[in-house]
Amino acid sequence: MKPRSKRLLLVAGAVALLVGAVALVLNAFQQNLVFFHTPTEVAEGKAPVGRAFRIGGMVETGSIRRAADGVTVQFAITDTAKVIPVSYKGSLPDLFSEGKGAVVQGTLGPDGQFQASEVLAKHDENYMPPEAQHAVDQAQKAAQTVQQ
Incomplete structure (x- = not known):
């Protein structure tokens, strides 16, 4: 095999490896990508069902309910226009309380x-x-516009 052919084969192999590595990185990135949505966007059906994303807003006053198991908590996140019910199993952050800002990450169920x-x-x-x-x-x- 001529030196030129060897070089060409080596370059082709390196390019193939590089393309493979880039494809793997992009695939991993796509799987771990988490988008942010507002409660209004979620209520309007703009958020993916069954795929992880984040919702940010305020914890609705009077919405926190703790289950008898002591671990499961249900509450609602609102942007003052729409309210999304949330269920969480685990310990909540110390600063988590009603009327305060929070961001929750998870999936939206069909219900x-x-x-x-x-x-x-x-x-x-x-x-x-x-x-x-x-x-x-x-x-x-939007709420002020509707009231006027």
Whole structure:
């Protein structure tokens, strides 16, 4: 085999390995990608059913209910326009409370109940994820427009 053919074969093999590695990385990235949705988007059917995503908003006042097992908690996340019921099994963050900002990650069931696998609470009294703050602002503007 000529040196030129060997070089060409080596380059072709390297390109094939590189393409394979990129394909594996992109596949792993796609599987672990988690999108953020507002309660309004979820209620309008814009969120994927059966695929993990995040919902951000405020924990609705009076919505926290703890099950008898002491581990399961049900509550609602709202952006002041729409409310999404959430079920979570596990310990909640210390800062989690009614009327405070939270982001939940999990999947939406066919019944509209969000099954959370992770609950994140705001870390200080002024923090809210930018997407959640934008959603709350938009919902409040829409509510004011409807009232007028």
